Amino acid sequence: MGKKERQNNLPAFVTLRDMPGTQVMFWVVDDCPYCGERHLHLAGNLRSADPSDTLGQQPAVCDPERTYELTLPPRPRKKKTKAERRAGKRSEAEDEW
Numbered sequence: 756m757g758k759k760e761r762q763n764n765l766p767a768f769v770t771l772r773d774m775p776g777t778q779v780m781f782w783v784v785d786d787c788p789y790c791g792e793r794h795l796h797l798a799g800n801l802r803s804a805d806p807s808d809t810l811g812q813q814p815a816v817c818d819p820e821r822t823y824e825l826t827l828p829p830r831p832r833k834k835k836t837k838a839e840r841r842a843g844k845r846s847e848a849e850d851e852w
């Protein structure tokens with residue numbers, strides 16, 4: 756439970772990309788938790804591989820002694836957030852009145 760141990764496997768949010776003209780898929784880490792750079796991880800072949808198999812703990816490209824947890828980012832909820840804010844204001848106002 757040491758701090759060093761926790762810092763050694765941070766979540767890294769990924770998006771799936773395929774290389775144009777090929778059958779190769781990559782997980783793209785847009786914002787590495789360690790160096791902030793973009794890293795690519797081979798996710799397999801479009802025909803044969805399930806890219807989710809390569810999610811999870813992987814060695815960091817910038818520092819092989821560290822690992823990060825390749826994780827799909829939470830779904831964007833910008834529209835819902837606005838609606839929720841409005842709903843929240845309304846309900847708060849109702850409570851006050």
Ligand SMILES: [Zn+2]
Pocket residue numbers: 787788789790791792794815816817818
């Ligand atoms: Zn990095």
